[in-house]
Amino acid sequence: MSTTPEPAGFGGRRLSPADVRDVRFGRSSVFRPGYDDVEVDRFLERVGEELSRLHAEKAELRDRVHALQARLDDDGPRPEAPSAQAVGILAAAQQTADQYVAEAEAISRVMTAEAREHYEEQVREAREKVGAMIQAAHEAASRIAAAQGTAAVAAQSGTVDTRTEEELQEQVRYLQAFGQACRAQLRAYLEALLADVEREWGAASPQAVPVAPRPQAEPLRAGRASADPAPAAVTAAPDPAASGAAPDGEGSGAAEPRTVEAAAVLLSDESLRGQEAGRRQ
Amino acid sequence: MRANFAKAAAAGDEAPLWFYAHLFLTHPETRQLFPVSMAHQRDRLFAALGEVVARVDDLDSLVPILQQLGRDHRKFGTVTEHYPAVGASLLATLEHFDEEWDEALAADWTAAYELVASVMVQAADEMSDQPPWWDAEVVAHERRTVDTAVLRLRSKVPLPYRPGESISLETELRPRLWRYYSPANAFRPDGELEIHARAQPGGPVSTALVRQVHVGDVLRLGPPVDHMRFDPDSDRDLLLVAGGTGLAPLKAIVDHVARNGAQRRVDLFVGVRLEEDLYDREDLTRLAQDNPWLTVTVAVSEDEHTQFAHGDVGEVVARSGPWGSREAYVAGPPAMVDDTVGRLRQQGLPEERIRTEVFAPSRPGPDVHGEVTT
Structure with a gap:
């Protein structure tokens, strides 16, 4: 890929040393002899040698240019190989970073597992307590019903009966809603814990973890029901009443004192009301 | 070459650590292709290299692995220009950990690496009608x-x-x-x-x-x-058993059946520990209500007072059988999948009609065999 123009030789071809060596001059006329053959030949010899030398030199230079160009192209802007020290420093830095990430992940794992365990335990306890309370309420209901049943043999009033039952129904609903409220609170508590865990983790965004909406409790009438017979209603299967019939302030005020007292074991009545109010919005 | 690789492999984590440090120093632009923590990456690099070295004489089995690797690397943002950079650092690493390194070894490794890279690049190029991600x-x-x-x-x-x-x-x-x-x-x-x-x-x-x-x-x-290998053309009735978020691929199958004329009966079992873990209750209810061909059964394992079926989902499936004529797809945590598959087999469901996908806590990319780590 020569770019320098070559002097045009015979018929425009590049003049090669052979061209010069093989050239033959004709004689112009008998009376005027041409150049001295010997001198011409000697000169041509020298021209040939000079051209050979130049060609060789040019080829060598061209090769060197190519080699240098190739090195530039291949290696690009890469500097010399990094020193062992540099490699060592970067490797150590990377290792340190890896350890931090691994530790953060381990801490997060342990904390999340503990938080979840804690949460499940609390939910289980709360559920057991609520179950026991509802059970007690039902027993009380049947006792009162029985007592009033005997009383009703003599008396003629059926209204007392139904009113008591209504009250008890209301109480049951209250307790169910109370159970929901307990779970909502525990959930909020756990999520706060998880938010802490998140903050521990390197890139975690510090914003508060949003409290997910409670799944609407409605029975999934999906498919063939349990192979077991339906469990007793006492276990408080989530009821549509949860959203519709949540007790208001009056309701809880009207509840049997015993229940309120029991409720206070888990939560203050005030916080319960706050929870209910929040959920209704 | 094997002896040389064994020396680097014997250095344990040191060798890949050195390799990546060298790569990032010579080609800083490659750093962004990798995650912050490189620990898992290092394990995977040498596992993959070991695989290549072990099969270097067996191109028939090596080439498909490399092609899969090449295709899979597109989404990582790997481009053709990155391959020589990796090759240079790889050679530098192998040299660093081998005192008997010589020109012949260098030539062998260069040739081997060029082959590996060309197979991967070609496989990636064949996918160029698809976006990398x-x-x-x-x-x-x-x-x-x-x-x-x-x-x-x-x-x-x-x-x-x-x-x-x-x-x-x-x-x-x-x-x-x-x-x-x-x-x-x-x-x-x-x-x-x-x-x-x-x-x-x-x-x-x-x-x-x-x-x-x-x-x-x-x-x-x-x-x-495709890990589950769902057969969309079969017309056999289906048994789908889900644990945890294993519900997702099975819900996709239900969706597929619904969108293709609902020609198959489908029984979907969903296992949860507690009722409140049933995260997709609303959709499951709706699906079961809308589709007469679909039956959804929920199994709750850790609450004996549940309104749903009580027990491990595999157990609930087994007592609702027989399922001998069905095609079964099981997805969920390892223990749940094993248990369910064992029970279905006991009921005489042939092996080839049970397909599974295990959902394990960490699911990084496919290994050198293209398998999803389970």
Whole structure:
């Protein structure tokens, strides 16, 4: 890929040393002899040698240019190989970073597992307590019903009966809603814990973890029901009443004192009301 | 070459550590292709190299592995120009850990690496009609339980996949960490995908998906991987058994059946520990109500007072049988899958009609065999 123009030789071809060596001059006329053959030949010899030398030199230079160009192209802007020290420093830095990430992940794992365990335990306890309370309420209901049943043999009033039952129904609903409220609170508590865990983790965004909406409790009438017979209603299967019939302030005020007292074991009545109010919005 | 590789491998974590440090110093632009923590990456690099060295005389089995690797590397942002950079650092590493390094060894490794790179590059180039990854916007994000979220994504360019397949995804909150998730719906031309994510304790990607990703965020999706091998053309009735977020690929199968004339009876069993873990209750109720061919049964393992069936889902499936004529797909945690498969086999369901996908806590990319790590 020569770019320098070559002097045009015979018929425009590049003049090669052979061209010069093989050239033959004709004689112009008998009376005027041409150049001295010997001198011409000697000169041509020298021209040939000079051209050979130049060609060789040019080829060598061209090769060197190519080699240098190739090195530039291949290696690009890469500097010399990094020193062992540099490699060592970067490797150590990377290792340190890896350890931090691994530790953060381990801490997060342990904390999340503990938080979840804690949460499940609390939910289980709360559920057991609520179950026991509802059970007690039902027993009380049947006792009162029985007592009033005997009383009703003599008396003629059926209204007392139904009113008591209504009250008890209301109480049951209250307790169910109370159970929901307990779970909502525990959930909020756990999520706060998880938010802490998140903050521990390197890139975690510090914003508060949003409290997910409670799944609407409605029975999934999906498919063939349990192979077991339906469990007793006492276990408080989530009821549509949860959203519709949540007790208001009056309701809880009207509840049997015993229940309120029991409720206070888990939560203050005030916080319960706050929870209910929040959920209704 | 094997002896030389053994020397580097014997150096344990040191060798890949040295390799990556060398690579990042000579080609700083490659650093961004990797996650913050390189620990798992280093394990994987030498596992993959070991595989290549072990099979270097057996091109028939090596080439498909390399092709898969090449295709899979597209979503990582790997381009042809990165291959020589990696090759140079690899040679430098092998030389560094071998005192008997010589020109002949260098020539052998150069030739071997060039072959590996050319197979990978070619396989990647053959996929050039597909984007290397798909950007998908989060259009809905619902926290369903304390640690489960359902996300709706919409990819601008639809990502084609079949029901039961998984796709890998990456969030910029956890750069360069790809995890596999199964869409919970059949392919939609509008590119909408439903993803079920459960935050694994200490899991960087899953916790980010559940707790930090918001509507409007953009995730990257990788090409699908078929682990379940759902047969869309079969007309056999189906038995689907899900544990945890294993529900997702099975819901996609239900969706597929619904969209294809509902010619198959489908029994879907969903196992949860407690009732409140049933994160997709609303959709399951709706599906069961809308589709007479579908029966949904919920099994609750740790609450004996549940309104649903009580017991491990495998046990509930077994006592609702027989299932001998069905085609079964089981997806969920390892123990649940093993238990269910064991019981189905006992009931005489032939092996080839039981297909499974195990959902384990961490699901990094496919290994050198293209397998999803389970």
